[in-house]
Amino acid sequence: MTISSGKHSSNFRLLLIVLVIFLGSAGIGAFLLFFEGESPVVNVEQTGDYIGKKGLIRYSMSDAQSGLRSIAIWGTQGSINKILHSVSFPKASNTGMIGRAETTETVTFDTKKEGFIDGPMSFRFEVADYSFRGWFQGNKTIVNKEVTVDTLPPQLQILHSEKYISPGGAGVTIYRLSDSKCTSGVTINGQFHPGFLVGDGRPDTYISYFALPYDTQKIDSLTLSAIDFAGNETITPFTTVYKSVAQKTDTINVSDSFIGTKIPEFQQYYPEMKGELIDQYLYTNTTIRDQNNKRISELCGNPLPNRLWQGYFSRFAGSPRAGFADHRSYIYNGKTVDHQVHLGVDIASTSNAEVRAANKGKIIFADYLGIYGNMILIDHGQGIFSLYSHLSQMKVSPGNEVDKKSVIGLTGTTGMAGGDHLHFSVLVNGVFVMPKEWWDEHWIEVTIEAPLAQSKF
Numbered sequence: 001m002t003i004s005s006g007k008h009s010s011n012f013r014l015l016l017i018v019l020v021i022f023l024g025s026a027g028i029g030a031f032l033l034f035f036e037g038e039s040p041v042v043n044v045e046q047t048g049d050y051i052g053k054k055g056l057i058r059y060s061m062s063d064a065q066s067g068l069r070s071i072a073i074w075g076t077q078g079s080i081n082k083i084l085h086s087v088s089f090p091k092a093s094n095t096g097m098i099g100r101a102e103t104t105e106t107v108t109f110d111t112k113k114e115g116f117i118d119g120p121m122s123f124r125f126e127v128a129d130y131s132f133r134g135w136f137q138g139n140k141t142i143v144n145k146e147v148t149v150d151t152l153p154p155q156l157q158i159l160h161s162e163k164y165i166s167p168g169g170a171g172v173t174i175y176r177l178s179d180s181k182c183t184s185g186v187t188i189n190g191q192f193h194p195g196f197l198v199g200d201g202r203p204d205t206y207i208s209y210f211a212l213p214y215d216t217q218k219i220d221s222l223t224l225s226a227i228d229f230a231g232n233e234t235i236t237p238f239t240t241v242y243k244s245v246a247q248k249t250d251t252i253n254v255s256d257s258f259i260g261t262k263i264p265e266f267q268q269y270y271p272e273m274k275g276e277l278i279d280q281y282l283y284t285n286t287t288i289r290d291q292n293n294k295r296i297s298e299l300c301g302n303p304l305p306n307r308l309w310q311g312y313f314s315r316f317a318g319s320p321r322a323g324f325a326d327h328r329s330y331i332y333n334g335k336t337v338d339h340q341v342h343l344g345v346d347i348a349s350t351s352n353a354e355v356r357a358a359n360k361g362k363i364i365f366a367d368y369l370g371i372y373g374n375m376i377l378i379d380h381g382q383g384i385f386s387l388y389s390h391l392s393q394m395k396v397s398p399g400n401e402v403d404k405k406s407v408i409g410l411t412g413t414t415g416m417a418g419g420d421h422l423h424f425s426v427l428v429n430g431v432f433v434m435p436k437e438w439w440d441e442h443w444i445e446v447t448i449e450a451p452l453a454q455s456k457f
Helices: 002-034 256-269 277-299 435-439 441-454
Strands: 041-043 054-062 068-077 080-088 102-110 119-129 140-149 156-161 170-177 182-188 191-197 205-211 222-228 233-237 248-253 319-322 326-332 335-342 345-348 354-356 361-368 374-381 384-391 407-410 422-428 431-433
Touching: 041 140, 054 068, 054 080, 054 119, 068 102, 080 102, 156 222, 156 233, 156 441, 170 182, 170 191, 170 222, 170 441, 182 205, 205 422, 256 277, 277 335, 361 384, 374 407, 384 407, 422 435, 431 435, 435 441
Parallel strands: 248 326
Antiparallel strands: 041 054, 054 102, 068 080, 068 119, 119 140, 156 170, 170 205, 182 191, 182 222, 191 205, 222 233, 319 345, 326 335, 345 422, 354 407, 361 374, 374 384, 384 422, 422 431
16 A cells, blocks of 8 residues: 555656646746747838928838837927827737738828927837737837928029020039038929039039930920928929921941841840841840940939039041931831931041040940940039940940040940941930030030139129
């Protein structure tokens, strides 16, 4: 009987130990499950340091454990302490990811209606998750961000505006701006052209070079604008006279021998081309042409802020072979198979002739680019660029600085070139324009230099 009692007692103790271990493990598991201690992650870097008339708050928040429970944003300035935004997330389940895993929001508010005035203020972001910690209130993250309220819009004064402009032409607007911490410039028919300090020591005077694409039918809108860091914007409409130009046409006869010579070159760079040789040629002349022009526009998207060029742009010596904005019809076996517009000037000289920079600038591209073949693009500052293509050799690299008439390459037949020549283009903020204006010393003086000098008075 004593032995039996001992066995029962031993079994009971063993069962009790197992039960304690089980309950302890369950308790630890429950604690880890419901009392997780990872705080929500708060990112408010997209909220700017300045707040304008229209308050703008951007945030991203996440919680990888129990999920987001609530978000509250407070605005504080002096004695004012207001809640500007609050949101609660309902339970999605009872365990695991209970609340929202992540959220990104933009909050707007009327600064003046909320009682805030120009000067310093702060935002307080309070975020809680679905953990049982903090007496079931969850883990909390609090982030403070100091900002400046600025509700005064920048002031603009136009000192000079272009009187006339034609499709493919360029012009300038010179203006005075009260706040240097602004993005400003001219918008014509929806195309924005940034403004830059004129560079003669005046801290408040800017110039914007703008252009009309070759196919513009009329000027629908033309404004000068400035927007500061707080989002306050001033828009000043102005006018210029639209002068039409006669459309020029040209015919290009496409032969099998020409196609047979060119397609192998393009296939090296564009293996996706399919079909007969004529199909591949048309793909190059259309799709690849569009891709190339888009790439050129992108390259012109971040111009140097200082004006590097001086005086008129030098013209490559030789005979003109094709003009700017020539509307070309492509004829193959007696039929018209394509239409394109020539966005530059073709000039023929001797084979492998030296090509020189048209003006001082910085090389931003020197590589192969489809229909342009070996191509060089120079940034002359403040939105002005020059392009040289079909080169047989390139003697510069991106980052090189060049002076006017520096040798940058040799003419050739790369790309969609039927014979050795230079294709030369000028661009204003990515818009192809008439090179002849920039070759003309008188046009430079009347359009740019004289207005700059007169704007000082």
